[in-house]
Amino acid sequence: MKTKVFITDDHYMVIEGIRSLLQNEKEIEWMGHASNAESCLAYLQTHQPDVILMDINMPGMSGIDLCKIVKEKYPQVFVVGLSTFNQQSFIHKMMDNGASGYVLKNATQQELMEAISTVAKGKTYLSDEAAFALKKIETPGMPLITRREKEVLELIAEGLTNIEIAEKLFISSATVDTHRKNLLIKFQTKNTASLVRTAMQLQLI
């Protein structure tokens, strides 16, 4: 029984790399790829892979959100998160959203195969680095911000005023103001400048 594998990643070279790593594996059936969250969801309406390898950082909807949706709609599909070295901070979010495993993009073929076969059995696979990062992070540095707050944060960083943000998100500027206040509190910053700086340092933007 082959394991049906699908991949969602916005980097063509990574897709190609994984395909190359898996193409000679007898236990793997390569189903194809999507380069963004929307394509992935569209694909899932008509196909059912066993395992999805999913990049965390994609333009548009992130892998973290995509993972959540996928697990809600298709709980039988196992998700393996993929990320680069300096995005380890998102590992726990990915796992919270139902991912079954996590490998870094510099994983070897052995690691990748082990991850796929492990999660295909319904178990959890974490690469050594990922497991390490999971332990290390979770410290107080990284504030837990809500989806909405993140949207607001990004628009603030783009230089929009509260009113412009309000128009963009179809909410009142007073609401934007509240989100902004909460962001300042959560990041323990005293104004917009340090808020943006801190958020960027934590790679949240």
Next chain:
Amino acid sequence: MKTKVFITDDHYMVIEGIRSLLQNEKEIEWMGHASNAESCLAYLQTHQPDVILMDINMPGMSGIDLCKIVKEKYPQVFVVGLSTFNQQSFIHKMMDNGASGYVLKNATQQELMEAISTVAKGKTYLSDEAAFALKKIETPGMPLITRREKEVLELIAEGLTNIEIAEKLFISSATVDTHRKNLLIKFQTKNTASLVRTAMQLQLI
């Protein structure tokens, strides 16, 4: 005459992807890879590729610094920068340090081949996205800021107000305000939030 290609990237999957993309190309001789700057330099002591595909973001020495060293020691080697979508701000630094080309990691095989063959002839190749980003940055952007302006910029990013900055630098807050205004003009940003974001993206902070 085959083009000898070497790659330096810390992501095994990207290496594998590129290898897969190039393996059937008759004009390409795959020399191997390094996963960090040090290995790359060690390799170059005994081998001479025509083209090095080089990731920008690597643990330890960055591709930007590596590029500089490589071009100083081996000016006949052509370097092609590789990066993801959200690192476009480093393109110009890479080009300043002697890179001959730049492609994003979601490039197609055609783009990659075109890049390699173009730079192997000593010409410059920029992917459309890279060229676009470069124009955007070089023309109005990458502001030349003075020492004092940079000091002020850093303190702004730390969240200090004009008055606090003034006290710290022993100048009047009106002066700080002028520096701030000039920074906004030079960065073509409309407020502090986008100023900080832009400055961080350009790694000026």
Next chain:
DNA sequence: CCGGCCATCCCTGAAAAATGGGATATTTAT
């Protein structure tokens, strides 16, 4: 020596953000 750049200082008025309250519906989690 002079012109340009830099750093410094000042003014004003409008716009926006920060601060610190309070309040309610909806979702999510336990």
Next chain:
DNA sequence: ATAAATATCCCATTTTTCAGGGATGGCCGG
């Protein structure tokens, strides 16, 4: 089911920023 979290809205005051001006002395390179 109930508590917690989230998203929403409102107000009033103070501080800060934004966007125009203009002005002075110092320093460096042509």
